[in-house]
């Protein structure tokens with residue numbers, strides 16, 4: 032299994048990074064994102080101070096998770112809602128499936144939620160004979176394509192309008208001409224509107240769980256989130272335990288910072304607070320309100336003092352957008368629910384270090400992610416820590432372990448180091464003189480195969496120093 | 504991580520620096536270190552090269568083998584123990600010493616030494632601008648040049664302006680900014696070998712932004728990035744060539 036996930040990654044990444052059409056679409060999309068975010072940050076009087084404040088809020092929440100979660104639960108129950116604590120994805124799916132079958136649910140409408148992707152909720156419900164509609168436009172598109180989301184915030188980022196138009200013609204049987212976005216949205220809306228009114232259950236995620244008031248906070252842009260959480264009889268919010276924040280006023284920082292990092296907006300079009308089922312006299316809202324709090328490996332991460340701050344993540348997507356690796360290999364190559372730097376840090380924790388350690392190495396450690404993360408997670412250093420943990424756990428390749436042991440011996444002995452260097456350069460010069468650079472006999476072939484050969488000077492610096500450079 | 508004024512004064516009075524030459528510079532591009540020596544001497548410093556130095560340990564550290572990297576770090580600390588100021592023509596290896604040694608040696612008796620040495624270790628452009636206080640090193644390089652901001656220098660050491668300040672003072676040099684100058688070139692140490700195709704794709708993108716400037720040369724403060732980039736440019740038969748910042752600054756009027 033370990034070989035398979037890693038091998039699949041290597042293959043997919045190689046294919047995608049050579050796909051210039053893909054690169055063009057992604058770069059084009061990200062160019063406007065970059066510009067919007069720059070404008071967005073400039074709207075803050077002090078963006079760095081806002082980041083620090085958000086970091087503090089999340090730090091406080093994550094380091095007192097027990098207290099804030101219990102407070103949140105208590106308030107939700109007081110509002111007439113239900114709270115279910117799910118240790119893993121299976122428990123969460125079973126709870127929702129049982130609820131659905133008890134209530135005779137045939138149709139579910141979903142607003143965007145990465146946690147439901149993480150636990151594979153939709154396939155579980157479909158298997159139980161329930162029709163699931165993704166109602167976020169991007170999610171709707173990838174659902175039609177039978178694909179996982181490409182990106183945690185913009186699930187259909189990898190497609191251009193032409194491809195979407197074609198997809199709609201084929202899958203929705205709609206008579207669409209051209210790729211006018213208004214027409215495309217209208218087609219999706221016609222389809223989804225019927226689903227909204229048919230659905231007995233709406234499922235959403237949550238961007239934040241507000242402990243002091245027992246509310247869930249949703250940031251959306253299409254209005255589908257509001258419909259999902261108010262039209263159907265039952266609303267289920269599925270969310271990770273790390274989403275809790277202490278106070279309602281914390282949203283004054285988190286909402287704009289999330290929106291700015293995610294899309295460059297000052298605040299998302301819809302910012303919704305939901306506090307339980309409809310009360311007598313209220314005009315709308317569900318009859319039943321459930322919150323599923325998912326652990327699924329998060330408490331293990333909480334126990335790790337060094338990497339605990341990974342739980343600060345507010346899933347804004349900024350680290351993916353800036354990541355040069357993501358920009359070249361795209362979201363699907365990762366083979367994970369969470370892509371990009373945060374996915375590479377998180378996935379080994381959620382799904383096992385031996386199966387997903389390769390992602391921690393699939394980074395040049397350039398640190399661009401860390402420089403943009405709105406809650407200041409030290410992402411690239413966590414990748415480094417993951418690597419150290421993998422080496423420590425002995426899950427890395429034996430050949431590599433031996434290589435570094437030999438390397439260490441050489442480095443610790445300056446004479447041997449100088450001799451080895453001289454010998455290696457001499458041998459390689461001979462080899463390359465025969466035109467064998469990058470060939471099967473070239474020990475540097477992974478370097479030389481697709482790059483011109485490294486220079487091999489006849490003298491090292493230390494030799495030149497001895498030969499006369501030393502005299503000041 | 505700025506030196507205090509008194510430290511700075513002391514170093515300037517002594518005018519003596521120790522050179523830290525990264526292993527791949529020593530072995531593959533020695534002229535970069537030779538040029539570093541030239542510049543340092545030209546601006547009035549005596550240069551010492553402690554010959555027992557080899558490698559700072561970064562390759563093992565970045566690949567996760569901290570137990571193999573640690574003795575290398577310890578050796579490095581011994582070699583440079585008596586150095587007043589260490590200068591290195593690499594942002595990446597300076598980062599290793601200044602930012603990562605304290606963590607690597609967190610439970611070693613040498614941790615305090617590591618922190619102290621980190622404060623005395625400087626990347627070349629950082630040293631010239633911040634410590635020596637020079638931006639004009641008397642160089643002449645009548646060519647068009649574009650600058651790539653190497654990641655470690657930029658994001659670990661916050662070296663944003665120093666290299667550019669130096670380049671702007673070079674006689675005859677025309678600086679052309681490339682788009683996304685701060686996006687990684689795709690080198691990344693063992694990443695370049697483990698994930699060849701991703702690394703090469705990133706290098707290709709960089710090569711394209713270099714080509715778009717039309718500059719004759721692309722420069723940076725790290726030979727590692729430049730070796731990778733030269734490999735990519737070479738394979739594409741691109742006209743632009745790579746050159747280390749030190750090699751530009753070392754050029755004098757002929």
Ligand code: SF4
Nearest residue numbers: 344345347348350404
């Ligand atoms: S790690 Fe930071 S930048 Fe990345 S998605 Fe999470 S909050 Fe956003």
